[in-house]
Amino acid sequence: MKPTAPRRRSRIRRALPYSTPDSDGGPRTLYCVDLRAVEAAWSLRPLVEVRFASRGGRLGALFAQMDLDPRRSVRHNARTLTPARARDLFDALCEELADSVIHDVPAEVWRGLLPLLVPHGSGECPYPKEPLLPQGDTLAGGLVMLTEGALAAEAAAVACSRGAASGGVGAGDGSQVDPLLWADILASLHPMLAAVRDRNRVILIEA
Numbered sequence: 687m688k689p690t691a692p693r694r695r696s697r698i699r700r701a702l703p704y705s706t707p708d709s710d711g712g713p714r715t716l717y718c719v720d721l722r723a724v725e726a727a728w729s730l731r732p733l734v735e736v737r738f739a740s741r742g743g744r745l746g747a748l749f750a751q752m753d754l755d756p757r758r759s760v761r762h763n764a765r766t767l768t769p770a771r772a773r774d775l776f777d778a779l780c781e782e783l784a785d786s787v788i789h790d791v792p793a794e795v796w797r798g799l800l801p802l803l804v805p806h807g808s809g810e811c812p813y814p815k816e817p818l819l820p821q822g823d824t825l826a827g828g829l830v831m832l833t834e835g836a837l838a839a840e841a842a843a844v845a846c847s848r849g850a851a852s853g854g855v856g857a858g859d860g861s862q863v864d865p866l867l868w869a870d871i872l873a874s875l876h877p878m879l880a881a882v883r884d885r886n887r888v889i890l891i892e893a
Contacts (some may be wrong), residue, residue, distance in 0.1 A: 697831070699809070700809045703893055713827050715891070717786075717889070718878040718888075719890055728760050728761050732757055734780070736760055737768070743782065745782065795867065795871050798849070800891075802891065809830035811830075812888070830892075832888075833879065834889075849868075
């Protein structure tokens with residue numbers, strides 16, 4: 687099957703974590719997110735509503751640390767912050783609203799997963815352009831969008847099924863990833879891909 691490119695060409699392309707020289711080899715978290723709901727909470731709802739609905743966690747901690755206007759949207763408040771700080775808020779909102787999360791996927795596993803999820807070799811930027819992406823900003827860190835759209839999700843599901851049948855994946859140093867760990871992560875990933883295919887979700891990874 688020919689690799690399926692993402693649908694929205696207007697988004698900024700982002701390098702995948704393993705392909706950037708300054709990327710560390712630590713664990714990454716995968717998020718299955720309704721990005722439209724995140725963008726609506728970011729741009730349309732007053733911060734006090736978002737805070738009231740919050741389950742706590744990182745988003746609540748960031749709100750507590752910042753001098754923000756509760757009557758304004760998170761987006762409006764973010765205009766007073768540095769782009770990196772504003773992206774911290776957007777990342778925390780994605781985490782808050784995620785349908786499902788796979789925490790702390792080891793490097794040897796996510797490095798093996800990315801070619802299955804993103805066969806075309808690069809992700810997309812999930813961030814609104816304003817105020818998170820001012821002209822000239824280098825966009826270090828943050829989140830990368832891996833899988834969006836039914837066709838991409840279906841192709842990734844087929845690739846992951848083949849990966850599960852193989853019983854493991856190479857870690858990149860000649861060793862083999864624990865087959866049980868590999869199978870467990872793939873089992874958690876399949877419902878995410880089904881949500882991308884059937885409910886217009888996207889899969890994000892920490893850059």
